[in-house]
Amino acid sequence: MTTDIQLPIYMDYQATTPLDPRVLETMMPFLTTRFGNPHSSSHKFGWETADAIERARGEVAALVGAGPKEVIFTSGATESNNLAIKGLARFYRKHRSHMVTVATEHKCVLESFAAMEREGMSVTYLPVKPDGLVDLGALRAAIGDQTLLVSVMAVNNEIGVIQPLAEIGALCRERRVFFHTDAAQAAGKIALDVNEMNIDLMSISGHKVYGPKGIGALYSRAASRLKFDPIISGGGQEGGLRSGTLSPALCAGLGAACAVAADEMEAEGKRLERQFDRFVGGVLDGVPGAVLNGHRDRRIPGNISLSFPGLDGALLLAQLRELAVSSGAACASAVAGPSYVLQALGVEERLAQATIRFGIGRFTTDAEIDYAVDTVIRKVTQLRKAA
Numbered sequence: 001m002t003t004d005i006q007l008p009i010y011m012d013y014q015a016t017t018p019l020d021p022r023v024l025e026t027m028m029p030f031l032t033t034r035f036g037n038p039h040s041s042s043h044k045f046g047w048e049t050a051d052a053i054e055r056a057r058g059e060v061a062a063l064v065g066a067g068p069k070e071v072i073f074t075s076g077a078t079e080s081n082n083l084a085i086k087g088l089a090r091f092y093r094k095h096r097s098h099m100v101t102v103a104t105e106h107k108c109v110l111e112s113f114a115a116m117e118r119e120g121m122s123v124t125y126l127p128v129k130p131d132g133l134v135d136l137g138a139l140r141a142a143i144g145d146q147t148l149l150v151s152v153m154a155v156n157n158e159i160g161v162i163q164p165l166a167e168i169g170a171l172c173r174e175r176r177v178f179f180h181t182d183a184a185q186a187a188g189k190i191a192l193d194v195n196e197m198n199i200d201l202m203s204i205s206g207h208k209v210y211g212p213k214g215i216g217a218l219y220s221r222a223a224s225r226l227k228f229d230p231i232i233s234g235g236g237q238e239g240g241l242r243s244g245t246l247s248p249a250l251c252a253g254l255g256a257a258c259a260v261a262a263d264e265m266e267a268e269g270k271r272l273e274r275q276f277d278r279f280v281g282g283v284l285d286g287v288p289g290a291v292l293n294g295h296r297d298r299r300i301p302g303n304i305s306l307s308f309p310g311l312d313g314a315l316l317l318a319q320l321r322e323l324a325v326s327s328g329a330a331c332a333s334a335v336a337g338p339s340y341v342l343q344a345l346g347v348e349e350r351l352a353q354a355t356i357r358f359g360i361g362r363f364t365t366d367a368e369i370d371y372a373v374d375t376v377i378r379k380v381t382q383l384r385k386a387a
């Protein structure tokens with residue numbers, strides 16, 4: 001076996017990605033000598049950090065085909081999702097009282113909608129098909145005269161499926177409903193174009209694209225003239241939508257991460273496709289009965305959810321200590337019980353419990369893939385023998 005492998009092997013790229021060294025390099029000056037407040041407009045300390053932030057804004061925008069003025073910096077995708085959903089609902093609720101989302105969304109989306117229900121909005125939670133994709137017919141039927149917003153994630157964080165964004169966008173445009181997408185797992189992984197896909201609002205997270213934690217962005221289509229009630233009030237930064245001093249280091253880091261992703265996304269995607277085939281092919285060959293969750297093709301290659309019938313997931317996870325994997329979403333790890341995402345696909349509870357999410361990404365090597373395949377096959381075989 002290869003000796004240059006560091007254990008445990010990082011396979012939790014959906015929970016977070018390591019910081020790309022090129023991103024860190026871009027951030028360093030703003031953590032040291034360039035410390036000015038970017039909102040100080042009367043001297044060079046402020047100008048140089050303000051310039052860095054505007055440059056970063058352009059880099060974030062360019063990744064998704066937006067204009068720089070359409071990007072609002074936030075603390076992460078959680079805040080972006082909160083601002084999009086709550087901000088819009090609170091501003092428009094006198095005119096439109098209904099919103100639509102999907103059962104398999106990230107908790108921060110579902111909880112934002114639940115909070116708006118408590119404030120009097122009505123919300124439709126669409127089911128998904130067994131492959132994890134939204135049923136467009138059901139979406140069409142859910143949109144009514146009172147519908148303000150449709151929110152559908154771009155890529156699912158547990159099973160990696162890609163929702164049909166262009167079709168959803170076209171439908172929302174036709175019905176004159178705003179379309180928000182949580183693109184935390186998609187930005188920098190698949191080509192996204194807010195204009196081609198008719199997206200009005202898009203949430204991005206820094207630490208899911210090899211950037212720093214604690215920064216994200218919300219794209220808001222200028223031509224749609226969206227209005228929000230801000231969640232954070234204060235000095236009026238970010239057009240009054242998100243007050244508070246911006247962090248030049250974090251913004252520059254997100255910008256650099258988006259620029260690297262824009263350059264390398266295609267080649268990286270091809271390499272990950274190859275590693276996906278190598279990993280999934282290897283495990284499915286070596287573990288009869290194992291199941292890949294989610295649509296076979298409409299997916300990103302880096303997110304691999306596998307169920308192992310007949311096994312106890314917690315026991316398997318404990319046996320896989322050489323692999324830094326998880327049983328599902330990191331944010332739900334504290335909550336016992338089967339994943340609500342897998343249950344929405346119709347995966348039965350016992351099988352949902354016997355599921356591991358394997359994440360591969362920018363720094364995954366072929367040697368690590370081979371080691372991981374061997375480890376999974378060996379441990380599953382041992383557990384099956386013991387059972």
Ligand SMILES: *Cc1c(COP(=O)(O)O)cnc(C)c1O
Binds near residue numbers: 077078
């Ligand atoms: C990670 C993640 C979030 C939360 O992003 P933060 O930047 O950590 O707040 C939201 N949605 C999805 C799909 C995610 O994967």
